[in-house]
Amino acid sequence: MTATTLTLVCPSCQSINRVPAARLAAGPRCGSCHAPLFDGHPAEVDAAGFNRHVQHDQIPVLADLWAPWCGPCRAMAPTFVQAAVRLEPHFRLIKLNADNAPEILAKFGVRSIPTLLLFRNGAPIGQTAGAMPLEQILQWAQSHAGAPA
Template identity: 55%
Template sequence: MSDSLHIVCPHCTAVNRIPSARLGESPRCGKCHGELFTGHPVELDAAGFDKHVGRGDIPVLVDFWAPWCGPCKMMAPHFVQAAGQLEPRVRVAKVDTEAEQALGARFGIRSIPTLALFKGGREVARQAGAMGAADIVRWTQGHL
């Protein structure tokens, strides 16, 4: 890990350079002054997805889900809990596959919910099916 990391703002998608040692100090965006880590998943559209995965230096855990999906709704509060535990080492995000069908197709999402972990701009792990918070955290950390 270098001395500083590029962190994409969850509010305005500006790319911020943050010293590694300051990640745990609630850093704020230099552009919009919003918190860079909120402890909640970031809702991503295609442009936001590409920016977070392609420009950010921390891994991105994405929940591909849909509003009509029962297991997705059951997992949602567990995913929020996991976000609180994984940040700031991991950006936690959600992609609504109904609203962002092209993203779901691009990554061949066949069932939902599907978790995909991206590191260095590439997918490094994938898991289909609902999980509890502890399992999400353990699965994510096991692939980093």
């Protein structure tokens, strides 16, 4: 892709879309299912969806690895939604239930949850564990990705 066109995975149907970078803030929709590519909420993904977003999204991907039985994970969930409102469309935020993806945890050496993983162009560029307040999530993501929020 050129610097002016980005590939983005649709959080609804997993199709890969080409979007002009200048149109990111204009509410782009999927060419296949017509769902919004950004809706102010983290996309809930399985291991395959996690890998698809990490490999194909040409914006930073911020992943929350969590579990439904984890108190700090549940406490941070609304904050991660607020982060999506603030960081999209310059970041893709995804949530992965750690109980359903042990291979992802093993691959990235995740030992506790919640864990945030940050990727750019398929490569990990940041990892941190523990629940964080909104401003700390935003600052951490921006500083590691070097992108505006």
